[in-house]
Amino acid sequence: xxxxxxxxxxxxxxxxxxxxxxGEQIVGVVTQPDKPKGRGYELCPPxxxxxxxxxxxxxxxxxxxxxxxxxxxxKALAPDLIVVVAYGKxxxxxxxxxxxxxxxxxxxxxxxxxxxxxxxxxAIIDGKTETGVTTMQMAAGLDTGDMLVKxxxxxxxxxxxxxxxxxxxxxxxxxxTETLARLRAGTLTAIPQDDTLATYAAKIEKADCxxxxxxxxRTLHNLIRGLSPFPLxxxxxxxxxxxxVPESRVGEKKAPDGAASGTVxxxxxxxxxxxxxxTTLEILRVLPEGKGRMSAADYIRGRRLSVGDMxx
RNA sequence: CGCGGGGUAGAGCAGCUUGGUAGCUCGUCGGGCUCAUAACCCGGAGGUCGGGAGGUUCAAAUCCCCCCCCCGCAA
Numbered sequence: 001x002x003x004x005x006x007x008x009x010x011x012x013x014x015x016x017x018x019x020x021x022x023g024e025q026i027v028g029v030v031t032q033p034d035k036p037k038g039r040g041y042e043l044c045p046p047x048x049x050x051x052x053x054x055x056x057x058x059x060x061x062x063x064x065x066x067x068x069x070x071x072x073x074x075k076a077l078a079p080d081l082i083v084v085v086a087y088g089k090x091x092x093x094x095x096x097x098x099x100x101x102x103x104x105x106x107x108x109x110x111x112x113x114x115x116x117x118x119x120x121x122x123a124i125i126d127g128k129t130e131t132g133v134t135t136m137q138m139a140a141g142l143d144t145g146d147m148l149v150k151x152x153x154x155x156x157x158x159x160x161x162x163x164x165x166x167x168x169x170x171x172x173x174x175x176x177t178e179t180l181a182r183l184r185a186g187t188l189t190a191i192p193q194d195d196t197l198a199t200y201a202a203k204i205e206k207a208d209c210x211x212x213x214x215x216x217x218r219t220l221h222n223l224i225r226g227l228s229p230f231p232l233x234x235x236x237x238x239x240x241x242x243x244x245v246p247e248s249r250v251g252e253k254k255a256p257d258g259a260a261s262g263t264v265x266x267x268x269x270x271x272x273x274x275x276x277x278x279t280t281l282e283i284l285r286v287l288p289e290g291k292g293r294m295s296a297a298d299y300i301r302g303r304r305l306s307v308g309d310m311x312x
Numbered sequence: 313c314g315c316g317g318g319g320u321a322g323a324g325c326a327g328c329u330u331g332g333u334a335g336c337u338c339g340u341c342g343g344g345c346u347c348a349u350a351a352c353c354c355g356g357a358g359g360u361c362g363g364g365a366g367g368u369u370c371a372a373a374u375c376c377c378c379c380c381c382c383c384g385c386a387a
């Protein structure tokens with residue numbers, strides 16, 4: 001079966017590598033164009049491109065797929081199936097309809113929950129204890145296609161985005177492998193999504209990353225781990241600098257009555273902050289503005305905070 | 313030329329504006345106190361202050377010039 005792979009970030013690599021490992025006939029890899037990134041705006045190839053080139057797979061980086069821009073290549077590649085994992089662009093109907101077996105997408109949630117851009121982060125931020133991946137037969141809407149195979153994955157109370165990302169990557173590869181096997185065997189069943197149960201995992205915005213200490217510690221902890229190691233939740237120190245928080249834990253102690261939310265209660269090896277409902281949050285690692293990541297203990301040693309300071 | 317921060321002891325920082333014995337918190341080593349301790353007390357080791365047999369100066373971590381490296385923001 002001639003498979004065309006479309007994907008861009010690290011996450012897509014799990015699936016692509018699984019296809020390669022299974023000896024699938026990958027006729028090409030479509031990924032986003034190189035983009036200027038990092039300091040100095042150096043042009044950076046997406047992870048999928050780097051790997052595909054190492055494997056000697058033909059790489060395509062069309063600026064757009066709209067208006068038949070990619071039709072010629074598509075005809076030449078003549079895929080029987082397109083596998084899409086976090087490609088980053090909407091596929092026009094002409095592309096969706098082109099392959100005999102259509103387009104199959106690997107999505108990082110148990111559909112119909114968390115359709116959209118940031119399913120993994122949103123599941124963690126919402127404090128879910130379980131998530132997973134779903135393969136689907138792609139349709140025109142946003143992650144609305146009929147569901148094929150699901151693989152569930154537990155979320156531990158201290159797992160962060162990276163942990164879940166990697167675990168879902170493995171699960172996604174597994175789900176894709178099974179989907180292809182059943183497609184060949186003719187045992188694949190497509191289950192329509194119940195739209196009334198659908199939820200939407202909106203893209204993470206800067207405003208989502210601001211820590212609001214009037215919320216309770218558990219909620220803040222979920223936000224912190226859901227955004228770690230990227231893009232990171234943050235707060236502000238009394239001198240107006242941004243302080244990002246890669247790692248935390250829910251404090252065991254209660255905040256004293258009358259302690260305003262955001263008050264620094266203790267500075268030993270961690271930064272203990274008063275949160276909503278008398279809860280406390282312990283900040284374990286930080287990323288000061290203009291600095292690198294460091295432990296809270298190291299940050300405290302630099303004497304940049306005092307007990308009684310307000311964060312937020 | 314996208315904007316900005318920084319390279320001082322193993323770690324995190326101060327000192328640089330107003331040149332003149334290199335300091336703080338922690339770690340580490342030794343000793344003491346203690347039933348005991350990651351607690352407390354005393355003492356010690358550890359730094360060519362990123363590099364340039366550069367410039368200015370009686371004197372440079374500090375002022376000027378060149379180079380290297382690291383990081384944050386933004387994308």
